Amino acid sequence: MSNIGSYEERIKNFDWLIAEKELGYKAGDIINIGWHCSDRICQMGKGQKMALMWEGHNGQTRQYTYNDLRLTSNTIGQFLRNIGIVAEDRVCLFMDKVPELYIGLLGVLKIGAIAQPLFSAFGDESLFVRLENAGTRAIITQKKHAPKVRKILDKLPNLEYIIIVDHDGKKTLAGNEFAMDLDNMEWVDDFEIYPTKAESPSILHYTSGTTGLPKGVKHVHYSLISQYLTSKWVLDLQDDDIYWCTADPGWVTGTSYGIIGAFCTGSTQCVLDAGFSAENWYNFIQKYKITMWYSAPTAIRSLMKAGDEIVKQFDLSSLRHLASVGEPLNAEAVVWSERVYGKAFYDTYWQTETGSIMIANYPGMKVKPGSMGKPFPGIIGGIVDTETYEEIKDINKPGLIAFRPGWPAMMRMYWNNEETYKKKFQNGWYLPGDRATLDSDGYFWFIGRDDDVINTGGHLVSPFEVESALLEHPSVAESAVVAKPDEVNMEVVKAFVTLKPGNEPSDELELDIMNFIRKKLSPLAMPQEIEYMDKLPKTRSGKIMRRLLRAQEWGEDIGDTSTLEND
Amino acid sequence: MENMKDIVLKYVIQEYCEDDSEEITYDTPLISGGIVDSFSMVSLKRFLEVKYKIQIPDDEATPEAFDNVNSIVALVEKFINK
Numbered sequence: 001m002s003n004i005g006s007y008e009e010r011i012k013n014f015d016w017l018i019a020e021k022e023l024g025y026k027a028g029d030i031i032n033i034g035w036h037c038s039d040r041i042c043q044m045g046k047g048q049k050m051a052l053m054w055e056g057h058n059g060q061t062r063q064y065t066y067n068d069l070r071l072t073s074n075t076i077g078q079f080l081r082n083i084g085i086v087a088e089d090r091v092c093l094f095m096d097k098v099p100e101l102y103i104g105l106l107g108v109l110k111i112g113a114i115a116q117p118l119f120s121a122f123g124d125e126s127l128f129v130r131l132e133n134a135g136t137r138a139i140i141t142q143k144k145h146a147p148k149v150r151k152i153l154d155k156l157p158n159l160e161y162i163i164i165v166d167h168d169g170k171k172t173l174a175g176n177e178f179a180m181d182l183d184n185m186e187w188v189d190d191f192e193i194y195p196t197k198a199e200s201p202s203i204l205h206y207t208s209g210t211t212g213l214p215k216g217v218k219h220v221h222y223s224l225i226s227q228y229l230t231s232k233w234v235l236d237l238q239d240d241d242i243y244w245c246t247a248d249p250g251w252v253t254g255t256s257y258g259i260i261g262a263f264c265t266g267s268t269q270c271v272l273d274a275g276f277s278a279e280n281w282y283n284f285i286q287k288y289k290i291t292m293w294y295s296a297p298t299a300i301r302s303l304m305k306a307g308d309e310i311v312k313q314f315d316l317s318s319l320r321h322l323a324s325v326g327e328p329l330n331a332e333a334v335v336w337s338e339r340v341y342g343k344a345f346y347d348t349y350w351q352t353e354t355g356s357i358m359i360a361n362y363p364g365m366k367v368k369p370g371s372m373g374k375p376f377p378g379i380i381g382g383i384v385d386t387e388t389y390e391e392i393k394d395i396n397k398p399g400l401i402a403f404r405p406g407w408p409a410m411m412r413m414y415w416n417n418e419e420t421y422k423k424k425f426q427n428g429w430y431l432p433g434d435r436a437t438l439d440s441d442g443y444f445w446f447i448g449r450d451d452d453v454i455n456t457g458g459h460l461v462s463p464f465e466v467e468s469a470l471l472e473h474p475s476v477a478e479s480a481v482v483a484k485p486d487e488v489n490m491e492v493v494k495a496f497v498t499l500k501p502g503n504e505p506s507d508e509l510e511l512d513i514m515n516f517i518r519k520k521l522s523p524l525a526m527p528q529e530i531e532y533m534d535k536l537p538k539t540r541s542g543k544i545m546r547r548l549l550r551a552q553e554w555g556e557d558i559g560d561t562s563t564l565e566n567d
Numbered sequence: 568m569e570n571m572k573d574i575v576l577k578y579v580i581q582e583y584c585e586d587d588s589e590e591i592t593y594d595t596p597l598i599s600g601g602i603v604d605s606f607s608m609v610s611l612k613r614f615l616e617v618k619y620k621i622q623i624p625d626d627e628a629t630p631e632a633f634d635n636v637n638s639i640v641a642l643v644e645k646f647i648n649k
Contacts, residue, residue: 057600096601121604144586170588277599277630302605302630457606492609507617514610515582523606 002363004233007374014377016408019229023264030195031221033202034077034109037263038070039193050268053288054099057274062099062183069103069263072182074191076100076107076140079180083161085138087112087194090204092131092139093249094118094149097273100165100182101249104140105259109202109221112194116204116216119250120145125469125520126214128152130206131159134216134415140180142166150174198222204415205252207352208462210451216415217352223256223409224264226356230376231261234348234360235292236321243269244285245294251459252352253325256409257294267292278306282314289318296326298457300333300345301488311340321363323348326458327490328446331370347372349444351432353424355409358432359401359444372436372444380404382429383438386450389427396437398447402429452546454483456491461525463493463546466517469525470495473516475503480536482550484529495527496536496549505532539563571619571643576636578614583607593636608633615639621646 047067095101108115138161167179247253262269329347338344346361349372361373375381383399392399414421435447454461463481470479483491518526537545551558597603
């Protein structure tokens with residue numbers, strides 16, 4: 001029996017108080033996500049239940065019960081307090097998917113500081129932009145990533161503390177660097193949780209837009225309410241589940257559902273800190289008897305590419321419920337998973353700014369392969385006109401996805417950017433920036449982004465950010481970046497460049513530029529193809545007409561070219 | 568003159584290894600070991616194509632084929648000899 005039961009019944013009688021009551025919270029109480037994810041589960045008598053079973057790429061393993069989670073997050077919280085971190089200070093977590101990342105986030109929240117998880121593959125430029133914007137005070141990282149931090153330290157006057165979780169003593173730490181070896185510290189039992197309230201800031205995620213720098217998305221402790229209930233009703237996490245969320249906590253899925261959703265429901269979760277390999281992933285599912293698997297379309301398509309035969313080598317019979325996130329899940333993938341795993345992947349739709357799942361397919365509800373599903377109970381969703389923002393009632397007519405504001409996990413602000421925040425709300429609707437249609441059964445069908453942001457492997461990349469970085473390459477004069485279709489990643493970054501005088505197009509230069517961007521920004525932002533041009537298409541006013549380049553990549557009509565600069 | 572395995576190994580260490588204390592050998596799992604992610608694999612493929620003047624078809628550029636220096640060299644030799 002699924003937690004949600006009947007979707008139709010749930011939407012009739014819905015109130016967010018359902019989640020508040022289950023969490024033992026009422027308006028005005030202290031609410032702290034770190035406490036709810038550890039101490040509260042212990043108080044419910046589940047202190048000895050396994051919380052986190054971690055495996056690294058060398059096969060090493062580490063395990064933590066909920067009581068271990070409580071003690072270790074206290075310990076990290078106390079460590080941060082001891083060095084001077086106070087409530088609302090931003091503490092960045094910049095690590096691979098190691099236990100210190102999962103536990104560290106809870107520790108930061110327990111002292112009322114603001115957790116800023118960042119993808120560990122970010123290059124120093126990407127890291128700098130996000131730390132500077134947030135005014136980050138401390139960063140918890142690993143020795144392998146510390147050089148990137150040291151490289152930008154001089155430009156970050158607010159960054160006072162670099163905390164290294166796996167310092168091995170081989171290098172002398174600088175004055176502002178601290179070693180924090182969790183498994184060799186005395187764990188703190190008695191700890192005073194900071195009395196955060198519903199609107200106290202909790203997490204600062206970074207997301208990319210079409211123009212401008214990445215935006216800091218501010219969330220609050222009350223987001224727990226919808227993160228908890230969606231984990232129960234969409235992911236259907238039950239007491240005896242063994243859960244695997246493949247997302248990296250440097251991104252919102254890995255935080256909302258890889259940390260908060262997993263732990264606040266008292267679930268047992270497994271984490272694999274290794275690169276993708278179909279064999280290793282299936283072996284992981286078999287070994288830990290994973291029952292609930294939350295993954296992404298890029299990974300699913302990679303598994304499809306690995307073929308059906310390899311699946312037969314493993315016992316995946318433990319799998320009970322599968323869900324997907326990050327980009328629209330194509331119908332073919334849904335049908336394939338049902339055939340090969342005996343279970344369809346249930347698509348879910350949401351974004352960094354929404355903090356929790358907004359539209360989904362639910363256990364017990366008919367799945368239409370290729371559809372995003374229906375709004376979560378309590379979420380009012382619709383399609384609005386792209387110019388008037390009036391609701392479109394016509395079936396199957398394209399428009400912008402829109403939600404009535406006010407769900408618990410809705411972002412409260414873009415950090416230091418109220419102007420951009422306000423633009424997300426039009427005519428009483430919150431606009432995620434995606435286009436879709438609604439069918440006669442109330443199912444949403446994704447069409448595409450309403451802007452130029454590139455969604456590659458489920459992660460958003462800003463063309464502006466990549467173009468700006470390209471201009472820093474000594475050979476590049478001008479650049480334009482668009483999405484190029486890709487069978488596995490849905491989209492990848494493609495760059496069009498003109499070269500400075502004295503530079504000639506070559507394969508070697510293409511590789512050099514690719515590696516330049518990969519190290520400066522991230523592997524996601526790296527153009528997977530660079531096309532040299534004599535000149536970029538521009539309007540008469542000099543604006544690069546990115547849409548022409550994009551249309552050519554997608555085989556679409558290039559549209560009106562009347563404003564195109566003549567030769 | 569450096570052999571191909573050493574050239575590839577040196578390039579991988581230079582371009583993708585952040586942790587200089589980690590020993591990388593011809594057998595070290597690069598993709599499944601998280602040293603080279605699937606996006607970075609594209610730049611490694613490009614390096615091989617430029618260095619050895621070959622074209623590696625996309626359907627041959629699998630995580631398995633790129634998982635260690637030995638398998639990468641086997642893949643390159645397949646296309647050099649074509």
